[in-house]
Amino acid sequence: MRLSWPEIRARAAVFAKDWKDAHYEIGETQSFYNEFFAIFGVDRKRVAVYEKSVAKLSGTPGRIDLFWPGELLVEQKSRGHDLLGAKIQAMDYTHRLSDAEMPKRLLVCDFQTWMLTDLTTGEEVAFALRDLPKHIDKFGFILGRQTARFKDQDPVNIKAAELVGHLHDKLAASGYTGHKLEVFLTRIVFCLFADDTGIFEPKDILHDWLEGIADPASLGPQLNKLFEVLDTAEDARSTTLSDALRQFPYVNGHLFKEYFPPPDFDEGMRTALLNACRFDWTPISPAIFGSLFQSVMDAKERRAAGAHYTTEKNILKLIGPLFMDDLRAEFAAIRARRTGRQQALRAFHDKLASLTFFDPACGCGNFLVITYREIRQLELELLLELRSDGQLQLDASVLSRVDVDQFYGIEIGEFPARIAETALWMMDHLMNLALSTAFGGYYPRIPLKKAPTIRYGDALEVDWAEVLPPERCSFVLGNPPFVGQSYQSPKQREQMRELMNPKGATGTPLDYVGAWFLKAGAYVQGRTRISFVATNSITQGEQVALLWPVLFDRYGLEIAFAHRTFAWGSDARGKAHVHVVIIGLDRRDNARSSCRLFSYDDLDGDPIETVHRMISPYLFDASLLGNPHLVVQDVPKPINHLPEARMGTKPVVGDHYIFSAKERADFEAMEPGAARFFRPFIGSREFINGIDRFILHLEDASPNELANMPLVRERILQVRRMRSKSRKAATVRLADYPTRYEVSTVPTKSFLVLPSVSSERRPYAPIGWLEPPVIPSNLVQIVPDAELSTFALLTSAMHMSWLRHIGGRLKSDFRYTIGLVYNTFPLPPGADLAKLDPLAQAVLDARAAHPGATLADLYDPDLMPADLRAAHGRLDRAVDRLYRAKPFSGDRERVEHLFALYEAMAAPLLPAPPRVRRRAGR
Template identity: 40%
Template sequence: MSKTLSLNEIRSRAVAFHHEWKGEPGEERQQAQSFVRDLLHVFGVTGTKAALYEKRARRSSTGSGGYIDALVPGLCLIEMKSAGKDLAAAERQALDYIDDLSDAEAPRWVITCDFHTFRILDLHAEDDADTVVFTLEQLPARVEDLAFLAGYQARSFGSREQEAASIKAAKIMAGLYEALEGSGYDDHEASVFLVRTLFALYADDSGVWERDMFFEFIETRTSEDGSDLGSQLTKLYQELNRLPEKRQKNLDELIARFPYVNGGIFAEPLSIPSFDRAMRAQLLEACAFNWSAISPAIFGSLFQAVKDKKARRELGEHYTTETNILKTIRPLFLDDFEAEFAKQHHHKAGLKKLRARMGEAVFVDPAAGCGNFLVIGYREMRALDLRILERLQELGDSSQIPTMFFTKADLPVKMESFIGLELEEWPARIAATALHLVDHQANQAMELALGKAPEPLPLETITTVHVVNSLKVRWQDYIPPTQHLFIMSNPPFLGDNTRTKEQKKELQDAWGDASVLSRLDYVTGWHAKALELFKNREYGGEWAFVTTNSITQGDQPPRLFGPIFAQGWKIKFAHQTFAWTSEASDAAAVHCVIVGFTKDKAAPRRLFTYPSPKAEPLEQDAAQINGYLLDAENVLVEKRSSMLSPCLTKTLRGSMPSDGGNLIVEPEDYAEFAADPIASTYLHRYIGAKELLHGTDRWCLWLDGWDSRDLNKSALLRMRVEAVKDFRAASTAATTRDYPYHHLFRQLAKQDTSYVCVPRHVSETREFFTVQHFDADVIAGDANFTIQDPDGLQFAVMSSSAFITWQKAIGGRLESRLRFASTLTWYTFPVPEISEKDRAAIIAGGRAVLDARALHPEKSLAEHYQPLGMDPALVKAHKQLDKAVDKVFGLRDTTGKRVSNEDRLKALFASYAAMTGDSQS
């Protein structure tokens, strides 16, 4: 037998099985093993290696020993009872044995039988309601309920059980790689050998060939000390690449039973690896695992990591979940195809046209890695095609289903339509193999549903996964012309400070203009290449990339989205910031966005928002989506050197000491300086980031306008100035080293009047920007900005919900904290001309905020603005302030409904567009 039995073949065997056993008395002791052997034969499970009979096991409830009638490791446990016995009790007995089994042996299904009735329990089902019961007479009609014995796995793709199985499988492969690596086997050859072994293990459990035939080969054709394992496997792998008619006639009969595989997996000649007893034992343990339960996409991500020692230790903690991949491919193409399926549900001609359109589509991942976008995309498209075929049958039209059997040519969705470009050979090889595995799973699903599917062997050679640097090649050299192209990817996340010089050059070449770079992330090179491809009229379609959320922050949006919008692209869908991570509790998370582009003006705009980075997305329809992934005016905010608003005032950067700490007076030194009659005259309160937020005390020596003779009058002062001179003389920065005034801060920005002190960074959890008023004699350090504010308007505007909403929308971030950049978020803040009445109301609102803070002088800014603990009086004051500021943007409370930040954003972007005349719409 060279493949999984078809369901028709299984039914024929089931009929014969029924006739043979229907009149038997059903005695457990005399007939159980024969009955089980014959039953397994119906489903193609033959030989003593596939199933273990009379396996000793210990009952967890009593600790006493017993025997399991039959165990197919990793798949099912079979418990037989004499005719008429209680099968529910037999099931409890079977479950009592499972705790004594290893992880590799633990079954998914429990089958109990009394020779006349079958009872089947799926241990992965949510409740006992899924238990199946039928009679021997019903077996031919109910073979689908036992089809898992033949390799037809009923699986929930992306489920936790599949993820868990994939993690176990990857750990097994990591152990095999570690053993090969430790033996000194060539790394490239070890990679090829592992992929071949993976395929053989998977084929053993999934019906590609006879169940456990590979297991049987290792156990019966190799020595226990492992000395000949390498040569025997090499021989086997050679024959899997050889047509049966070209094999030697005196070939070992077990090797001769293996089918011809092809597909390129076994083509490359390899040197013979050396194995030992322990390595052979590892391989046998791998054979005991149920490889049909894995997800090719999840396993591929994990399998890619086995070469890295650190990654091997953390397998299962860092991998991409299918849920996250579906966030890209569903709104990019899958939802549209499924919506068309729903629309044409009752129309045969429409369903046939849909199949044809699916066959015209081409899917490309230009940073493919181990191929999980391609694998899941292929799986979902094949699943949709199967649903269409089933619906056509229901409508009485089987013209799309061949009378005899399916071939690859009968499928509109083909593997050659899924194209990957990948920099490294190892993940590219995994991607090709994973496509083979998911293709087999899709064919199994088709066989189960329609009774026919393409033959699993020989494999097609996958020629569409290319090992190239996709930023250095012309994509059209690898992608056939089509008007139905979907580009999807999760390119590398590298920022301005983490990319190499070579990668910077690649980025510049991709854009073709070094001036556009600014601090564009490396990932945007793939956007540039997509734009370049779609300029060619032979290509039409849509594209979407997962990227770090920094492309929607700071000065990147104008530089990235400007060229995209200029070519007529619109944002079709977007996921706002979320954590791209695995389900593992301590998995690393990267804050990401997903942006999909289309030129279809009629396509609905879908915006996915997240209450928190790890929350489930909430979908909303949008009128349009701008470069900040907001449903608002499509403007791109650029830095300014002058104020956009006539009402606002420029900022100054706080004073920068560059002094080695010698002009700063810490609390523990304050008493000494305060007691010095000369040094004390130069003491000023000093406000850095910590002092502003937490209200702590710190001072500095402000010697601007000093009397230089005071140096000779104060040893304390002289010591500090000399220390500054020594520090600056040792500096590597010429501007610091050559600065001639050792008594002064390196940069001076002292205010002549009272001012607002603005922090450079604010926690993203704050509801308001934490700013504070100070008198002119308080020195603000360079961790802050200052704004002259004689009447309080600047403080009030910056303290409003409108401003922090603008800052969060367009400003940059440091990690997740808000980064204040005055030329980007303050100079662009679009406050229009306001009346004297509105100005007075805003100033009064700011004063109310200060008065509410003054009610609790013991509290720092951090304590005042604790996200979950703001004082009611302060909340009330901010509501008064917001009402006044919102009014100038045309926003008002109506019918008791508060103005939302979404309302504010729409008003702010509209105001910016009106004041600048800039809109990408």
């Protein structure tokens, strides 16, 4: 029988009256607590024992008056006894208990005065026996009715995943695999959660039922019987059903509908299930439980359990500016009204109940679950506000109108799709418990009558309108998959091509996440808003010019808010290494008068918010630009009047001509004639870290010289064979010229070196000069005719700002490209660059003052010498003054200034800017 809180409260009042004169510890304690547990309809013998023997910290024996392992320890005293001393005595007992036995709560009591302490939170409540009815909800844990406090990185989440993972492994090893295993585990986890959180009442009836099935061979069929019971209404169940199964509620929700043969349990599998059941599931957050639970399906991924789940903090960064901030501001304005308040509150409730949320890459439902919790919490505050007006006449369970059927998703994996449904039901139950606590009733939504819509399928193949008609969609949100272009499967590349260029024959070097932006742009209608987490690559490098003109021009979208680059996700065992952005989009017809931009001084820290009229796709203020949609186009020649740069040598020789210092020495010992054909061969890694590498330069070798070097001839033969087997026609043609490089850059005078890749940790990309006979590799860019002023500009903070925002990234490292970064970098108009020469030389002199230090050493932010840092500071200030007299406050201000110069410089290449209509708004 499920007892409502009013019934429990009434029972508590009778209990308090019956025991108002109780005072004697030894004679009355056991009867007192037997009747106390009966308030909740729980037989004390089922959960707790009296007089448990335990050693005190001093080693002397002691006895716990009442002990419920893992839940409650009671120290009972006679009336008027010192309860503070009793609490110290109770705490003494806990030091000798095992982790599994450690209670979450202590109760010290002298019959008339009660003191309950929550050991996990430190919260303490004290009251008189006569006030027990007012505080009886504090003992909701006896039935599992408690609102848990979740922590993003709580290790219990990982422990739960590991326990279920152990059960998974044993089931899979027995041959129970595939769809059956996935559904079976989903049901088991729901039941484990239900047993500890009040869906099943009283608490632990599942555990007790499982403990009673001693024969492992009968456990599988018995579990199937339990699933059948959970899917059958109470009045439709067999009259001969056992009492043990009859006590389970009707759940419905299609979770237990499908039938398939159960697994054949052995003792090890039974033990694994019981271990998972003994675990306390109350602090497991439904928001991250899905991702953790999914990881149990892959033993390798489980070893880093939690590494991929999304923290609640980061989900809130998206849903806050997308809708929650607006909804809370609207609610606050209604609460402040003096007239029409009641009507406005009810209209706002209508709005909450009408909103729909669509995550087309929902995974295990993290975003949907947190969104549901936040909307339900806002609804609860609304209901309390209605009650404060004396207007709440109906039962709160009727008035609560936000439900899981407002949530939609698409997920490519069947298992996470089902987990997403289950996680939403779990959060629904927890929010119903919060509603129950607030209004003093008990409002479970069991049996489940409504369900979220989670479509199992490939979101780029499914018609989103079939999942949720676009005219009914309020918000599209989520965290689509991050797959770089080079890692995409042929199918993924074809999907990208179809979305980006449906009539074209070629694909696009766009990250896979861009596909969700494109499909969302084509899907949304009316006032629907979009927000996705994305790799920061779509806001820098060549991808900006590929993606954003389509979103702006084809689909008429505008950036409404954005989080600039920050570190995404985390786990209890170490920080994640993914750097992301969050982009929020409005349809242009709905564009607001201001846009919100969140920036991070510390990638792991909290953001600083600024407000702007428009935001650039590079995620900075675009208000000063004539064209706020401006993107930097890759150009083959400098449009800034810098000397031309070019790529280094691309040999296409495999390893046949390339040698380490030792390999070169060994080769020369066997082939002395080859010594004069070796040249230093320097790429980014070698240049920055001072590593020696060499290449055979045979282009000018005469036939008779080659004929006298058999080992070199063997290398030439290997290069010919390698090239002839290539899939590229141009490389096959080059096989006839094995002593030539595919791209030959062999400088005859000193040249400036720009590493193609450099660590994002460095305050400056390390550039500098090299001399012949060095041959630069294709992993550096070179400027043969560079002057000191060229070096000064390229090693300045101003140029680094341009590189950080415009250059692409390799992982998180800077990726320097000629056409996108060097050829487009705006120079200060009309400036005398020769003024920078002495400052540039001072930087070079400061480097030279540290012989033996590599550029990696010199530009490590932790190791950079003070004189070099000071020389760069003087150079930075001088370069900044060439651009404007007023100092720049930082990177973002510099790049905003540079963009205005770029717009003027590139004006002949650019289309006319769009006209953007804006509406008033937050």
